[in-house]
Amino acid sequence: MKLQSKVALVTGAAGYIGSTTALRLARDGATVAVCDVNGDLARTVADGIMSAGxxxxxxxxDVRSPASIEAMVARVLEQHSRLDILVNVAGGSARERASTVHGSDEQVIREIIDVNLMGVIFCCRAVIGHMCAQRSGKIVSVASAVAIQGQPGFADYAAAKAGVIAFSKTLAMEVGRHNVHVNCVSPGLVPRPGTPVEDIPGTNYLGRIASPETVSNLIAFLVSEEGDFVVGQNYVVDGGWSLGLKGRH
Ligand SMILES: NC(=O)c1ccc[n+]([C@@H]2O[C@H](COP(=O)([O-])OP(=O)(O)OC[C@H]3O[C@@H](n4cnc5c(N)ncnc54)[C@H](O)[C@@H]3O)[C@@H](O)[C@H]2O)c1
Structure with a gap:
């Protein structure tokens, strides 16, 4: 129970990686605010945590709305009087609308940047004053290996996630002296069960599909005392995907 008496807020907590992370932090002893634009699914995840004890x-x-974010943080503080951990998971590449830059749609680009980058900036801004005053806090944002290596068809998403990494490094510099730690994790492909992945060796060097736990394990480490001297880093968890071109071997 490494996170006993800690209060954690996880955005995108109704999704694949977010729900796994929320469950993991709860299992480690934290009280978890399960935050998501999909309220019904968020309630299902929270109920699951509570029925597991x-x-x-x-x-x-909605992390696109600073007012919605402020209300979320106010509700958690009102109910628990503290906030120790923020995990920014809300986001996604909108794979079904992926496009080359040449053929891209302005509205889609703005939506991708809004959720993946602006959402993280505004969530961090909403908690940072409280964490600094409390003189402790851990923030982890989920970026992507695509931010490091790029991926054709996902330039807007890559730019947003690279922005998350740059933002996090800078914020880490600003708040380190207040004992607030800011870091990122960057997964490679983490497909949901049933999603067809034709070329698994093309997505990593381990030859197997990543589970959401590969990401939540790293987050759980970074927000615990064990990760207490890690500041401003981006940890890639992609089975080596971002190492470069794959040859058959
Ligand atoms: N799955 C992957 O292969 C992969 C790889 C690298 C990075 N990531 C990143 O990990 C994060 C989670 O991905 P996932 O695969 O679990 O996706 P997912 O679609 O299962 O979960 C995303 C969650 O975010 C929520 N969300 C979307 N817009 C929101 C908004 N405006 N406000 C609040 N919540 C919102 C969704 O409702 C959903 O529950 C994303 O940031 C994604 O970019 C995923």
């Missing part, structure tokens, strides 16, 4: 509350939140 953990502590959780569901908060419907």
């Amino acid at each position: 953990g502590k959780a509350l569901a908060v419907e939140t």
